[in-house]
Amino acid sequence: NLHRAAQVVTAQYGGQFPADLATVLALPGIGRTTAGGILSAAFNQPVPILDGNVKRVLARLLALAVPPNRALPRLWQVSEEILDPQQPRDFNQALMDLGATCCTPRQPACLLCPWQPHCLAYQRTMQNELPISETRAPLVHKQIGVAVIWNEQGDILIDRRKPEGLLGGLWEFPGGKIEPGETVEDCIRREIQEELGIEIEVGDRLITIDHAYTHFRVTLNVYHCRYLSGDPQPIECDEVRWVTVAELDQFPFPKANLQIIEAIRSAKA
Numbered sequence: 001n002l003h004r005a006a007q008v009v010t011a012q013y014g015g016q017f018p019a020d021l022a023t024v025l026a027l028p029g030i031g032r033t034t035a036g037g038i039l040s041a042a043f044n045q046p047v048p049i050l051d052g053n054v055k056r057v058l059a060r061l062l063a064l065a066v067p068p069n070r071a072l073p074r075l076w077q078v079s080e081e082i083l084d085p086q087q088p089r090d091f092n093q094a095l096m097d098l099g100a101t102c103c104t105p106r107q108p109a110c111l112l113c114p115w116q117p118h119c120l121a122y123q124r125t126m127q128n129e130l131p132i133s134e135t136r137a138p139l140v141h142k143q144i145g146v147a148v149i150w151n152e153q154g155d156i157l158i159d160r161r162k163p164e165g166l167l168g169g170l171w172e173f174p175g176g177k178i179e180p181g182e183t184v185e186d187c188i189r190r191e192i193q194e195e196l197g198i199e200i201e202v203g204d205r206l207i208t209i210d211h212a213y214t215h216f217r218v219t220l221n222v223y224h225c226r227y228l229s230g231d232p233q234p235i236e237c238d239e240v241r242w243v244t245v246a247e248l249d250q251f252p253f254p255k256a257n258l259q260i261i262e263a264i265r266s267a268k269a
């Protein structure tokens with residue numbers, strides 16, 4: 001291909017490598033990424049690239065839920081949108097270098113990465129899970145309904161997980177997995193009845209949080225709820241307790257629940 005491309009350049013373009021995308025793409029063996037690499041590196045033209053390193057960086061920035069090769073139109077679009085039109089050569093080179101040296105396939109150096117504040121994979125602690133490979137089954141994604149239950153005194157009901165299992169012994173806002181066909185509100189009412197033996201009224205949505213564990217992802221659909229009746233019992237947990245908002249800091253919560261506490265404080269402020 002290289003030889004044939006050189007022959008075309010010599011025969012048709014007087015030995016001058018063409019500088020427009022359509023002509024370069026028509027040369028034998030030159031695809032879109034190679035064309036983008038040549039035109040940005042050699043002619044400083046604002047043409048995007050999408051090699052393996054760039055696919056990995058963009059898949060992590062977007063927390064792409066499918067293997068990159070199944071989202072190529074979107075990745076090309078993003079590569080084009082983020083390209084610096086004033087400095088396309090340096091930008092594309094930096095993007096490839098970021099993938100080769102910082103956003104590496106294993107153990108990406110997120111703490112050194114200039115894009116860390118914008119990276120969804122980092123925010124969701126998914127950088128080691130992404131990009132999703134073609135052969136690996138996608139991570140199981142669980143939808144969870146979570147209740148922030150208020151009583152008339154303005155206290156919140158929290159529970160402590162049993163010591164065994166994932167996040168054992170930590171405190172949490174009660175809730176559980178949304179069953180097929182169930183609304184979030186129905187799920188929360190059912191879970192609270194099953195786990196704590198009380199009746200509640202489900203109110204407004206407080207916050208939605210995406211979080212990834214090693215083998216699955218969760219979306220926490222968190223709702224304000226009003227305590228109605230019943231004596232809270234630790235039916236499926238170790239302990240339940242009414243606490244004030246100020247006291248929440250005294251209890252160890254899983255990382256994903258800390259955003260709920262922040263949202264409660266913001267809502268009250």
Ligand code: SF4
Pocket residue numbers: 057060061102103104108109110111113114115116119121122127
């Ligand atoms: S923060 Fe981490 S995962 Fe995100 S782009 Fe940077 S190195 Fe990659």
